[in-house]
Amino acid sequence: MAVNYTLPTPESLLPVAGVTLGYAKAHVRKPDRKDMLVIALEPGSLAAGVFTQNRFCAAPVLVCREHLKHGSDMRALVINTGCANAGTGDRGLADARATCAEVGKTLGVAPHQVLPFSTGVILEHLPMERILAGIPQCKANLTATGWFDAAHAIMTTDTVPKGASRQIDIHGHKITVTGISKGAGMIEPNMATMLGFIATDAVVGDDVLQDMVRAAADVSFNAITVDGDTSTNDSLILMATGKAGNPPINGEGTAEYAKLQDAVNEVAIALAQAIVRDGEGATKFMTVRVEGGKTREECLKIGKAIANSPLVKTAFFASDPNLGRILAAIGYAGVADLDTEKLKMYLGAVLVAENGGRAASYKEELGAAVMKESEILVRVELGRGVEHATVWTCDFSYDYVKINADYRS
Amino acid sequence: MAVNYTLPTPESLLPVAGVTLGYAKAHVRKPDRKDMLVIALEPGSLAAGVFTQNRFCAAPVLVCREHLKHGSDMRALVINTGCANAGTGDRGLADARATCAEVGKTLGVAPHQVLPFSTGVILEHLPMERILAGIPQCKANLTATGWFDAAHAIMTTDTVPKGASRQIDIHGHKITVTGISKGAGMIEPNMATMLGFIATDAVVGDDVLQDMVRAAADVSFNAITVDGDTSTNDSLILMATGKAGNPPINGEGTAEYAKLQDAVNEVAIALAQAIVRDGEGATKFMTVRVEGGKTREECLKIGKAIANSPLVKTAFFASDPNLGRILAAIGYAGVADLDTEKLKMYLGAVLVAENGGRAASYKEELGAAVMKESEILVRVELGRGVEHATVWTCDFSYDYVKINADYRS
Numbered sequence A, B: 001m002a003v004n005y006t007l008p009t010p011e012s013l014l015p016v017a018g019v020t021l022g023y024a025k026a027h028v029r030k031p032d033r034k035d036m037l038v039i040a041l042e043p044g045s046l047a048a049g050v051f052t053q054n055r056f057c058a059a060p061v062l063v064c065r066e067h068l069k070h071g072s073d074m075r076a077l078v079i080n081t082g083c084a085n086a087g088t089g090d091r092g093l094a095d096a097r098a099t100c101a102e103v104g105k106t107l108g109v110a111p112h113q114v115l116p117f118s119t120g121v122i123l124e125h126l127p128m129e130r131i132l133a134g135i136p137q138c139k140a141n142l143t144a145t146g147w148f149d150a151a152h153a154i155m156t157t158d159t160v161p162k163g164a165s166r167q168i169d170i171h172g173h174k175i176t177v178t179g180i181s182k183g184a185g186m187i188e189p190n191m192a193t194m195l196g197f198i199a200t201d202a203v204v205g206d207d208v209l210q211d212m213v214r215a216a217a218d219v220s221f222n223a224i225t226v227d228g229d230t231s232t233n234d235s236l237i238l239m240a241t242g243k244a245g246n247p248p249i250n251g252e253g254t255a256e257y258a259k260l261q262d263a264v265n266e267v268a269i270a271l272a273q274a275i276v277r278d279g280e281g282a283t284k285f286m287t288v289r290v291e292g293g294k295t296r297e298e299c300l301k302i303g304k305a306i307a308n309s310p311l312v313k314t315a316f317f318a319s320d321p322n323l324g325r326i327l328a329a330i331g332y333a334g335v336a337d338l339d340t341e342k343l344k345m346y347l348g349a350v351l352v353a354e355n356g357g358r359a360a361s362y363k364e365e366l367g368a369a370v371m372k373e374s375e376i377l378v379r380v381e382l383g384r385g386v387e388h389a390t391v392w393t394c395d396f397s398y399d400y401v402k403i404n405a406d407y408r409s
Helices: A059-070 A089-107 A128-140 A147-153 A208-219 A255-277 A296-308 A310-317 A324-332 A364-371 A398-406 B059-070 B089-107 B128-140 B147-153 B208-219 B255-277 B296-308 B310-317 B324-332 B364-371 B398-406
Strands: A019-024 A036-041 A046-051 A076-083 A114-121 A162-170 A173-182 A195-200 A235-240 A285-293 A344-347 A350-354 A375-381 A387-394 B019-024 B036-041 B046-051 B076-080 B114-118 B162-170 B173-182 B195-200 B235-240 B285-293 B344-347 B350-354 B375-381 B387-394
Touching: A019 A128, A019 A147, A036 A089, A036 A128, A036 A147, A036 A195, A046 A059, A046 A208, A059 A089, A059 A114, A059 A235, A076 A089, A076 A128, A076 A195, A089 A114, A089 A128, A147 A162, A147 A173, A162 A255, A173 A255, A195 A255, A208 A235, A208 A255, A255 A285, A255 A387, A285 A296, A296 A310, A296 A324, A296 A375, A296 A387, A310 A324, A310 B398, A324 A344, A344 A364, A350 A364, A398 B310, A398 B398, B019 B128, B019 B147, B036 B089, B036 B128, B036 B147, B036 B195, B046 B059, B046 B208, B059 B089, B059 B114, B059 B235, B076 B089, B076 B128, B076 B195, B089 B114, B089 B128, B147 B162, B147 B173, B162 B255, B173 B255, B195 B255, B208 B235, B208 B255, B255 B285, B255 B387, B285 B296, B296 B310, B296 B324, B296 B375, B296 B387, B310 B324, B324 B344, B344 B364, B350 B364
Parallel strands: A076 A114, A195 A235, A285 A375, B076 B114, B195 B235, B285 B375
Antiparallel strands: A019 A036, A036 A076, A046 A235, A162 A173, A173 A195, A285 A387, A344 A350, A344 A375, B019 B036, B036 B076, B046 B235, B162 B173, B173 B195, B285 B387, B344 B350, B344 B375
């Protein structure tokens, strides 16, 4: 069960004007479960996305990139679980295109106005007959209040549905931002993918969404790690229907832009943290904050080295203040001119290390008390600049191995 | 117990003329176990080393680097287990220096002719009274046949002692290369360090050893990974006593140089593979060979990405041919212009993937049969050049978590 996680409710996921959602039980991999989703957007909607950097990116990722280049009038997203359509060569591409064509035909829009997403087993082909049969089912139950069911329809080994909403006011216009995500690892057990979908009814200029989704990804999905494995299908999409009636938001640097970006970031961070809280086998949620760096990149490097170390993660699982492991991870993170004499490391409020070694005030029982918590802050002060970065991760338990070793047995 | 590992015997570890070894039961951390070692070298011996790149490198590593700069007439090595003397600041440095001074006094050599090594808990200070008391014990049992006991005296959580010997003939002179190592992870449970010590009686020129130890490290210790964590104390030392009477071996490019380098590499590879076979919780030994790269570096990057992926390692533990995980790791290894269409991936002799997807000839039962073995070869052909690299690793089991989560309870 996810660590300290508040389940979304049908009421907590607010409709976004111009967006309807419909699911199907298409039996992609397992019978009688919600496993397909169509998100329909009213005419004039914009969408932008960021995608996996994995060279083995999946067929739907390639098709998404292609369709997003086509232009701005995006009308639908189609998502299936159970099969990632990754490592599937030319046939995989043809299947992703055929899915878009069928959704287009069903909704009366062009195929390139449809974005496809898949999550599930790598190296297997989509069961196209069942996928195509699912599309009219999705259409039949399209509804503006469908976010809660949608959050369920994109789950694979997730133990909880993930969704969040925020509302802001811009010049008297109420603007809603709602998103859903899935993932219980950067790669889940044989189920490859993190997916995130965020929609707003704000009116925004053509170029705004791409900047906004990239900025949101950097502080949310790009700041989490469960096992350091980057999936073949990771996708985060930001959509804007323009139905809120606000004066258009254009370009960075305005108060309105900042307000919308903040709301999008908040939803993205909530969705990303939900993935870590639901991380495979997770029993604890850790925030690793690295401060005082020369660049944000070096802070992120050190944060990720700590958050990805199996030794650090098993120590957290054991509630064992074996904190030399964190120093070792800082040391091998790849910051070549790091001065370990200047560095300070804190566990919660407890100073653990300074001047290249154990702090004089540190006592094991102080560390042990912090390690017993289920929410733990590791803070590193590098003492060489003003940049910082935050990474969220979970611990590494027997159940991680169990989930990843046993799933097909 | 280590995977398919042949234990060394007292007879299999051949004496090296000019080298004697003596251990002590110094009670560094636990009573009544061999936990200190002195390796004594006759006058005129040379030594060279490669050390951890971790910025939090331990005090003995700093002192080793310092003493190796002093010159070539190295006379002793002193090693303790139980405490890594890492993250110990100025006091740690003073302790390492005091240890060298005491060994020097005991053996009648200068402190800078002594190299110190420590392995064990990070963030704790050496118990200097017991360390100093151990030195005369070590001296009292110095013997040329001490390699087998020495291999035991440097163990921490290793389940087996690690040692190897080779003999070569150069112009009628028999030359011996013998080495010992320790480590059951790049970082072991709270016990930080890989240590390797290799000695030869060959006569070599002044500049030879540094090149030779670096080349040996690249194809052996730098090609293994258990958990991707680089320790604060990793050290590999190559010593040459010059007692074999061969014509001096100088510089690269001669047949004699190549012959000695091969023997040193073979010993280093045997020692490095022994560490993987004894990897924490290991049940399988995997060889990852990446061929057809533009550079050795990119082959190594891909090999390490596969070998370090928790998802790949848990799949091997489960004997589950979940091979999309290997493709995903190849894809995120960071080779930016990798063409996945040209790549081929084999499991043993079975072609698994080509043309960007599953090979037409691949059947799950073929993969499953290979996965059942305890020695498995993963081979990747990149199809973009002639370089290659090999990485050795082990699987990731419940026992890895158990060992790393439970050690202090």
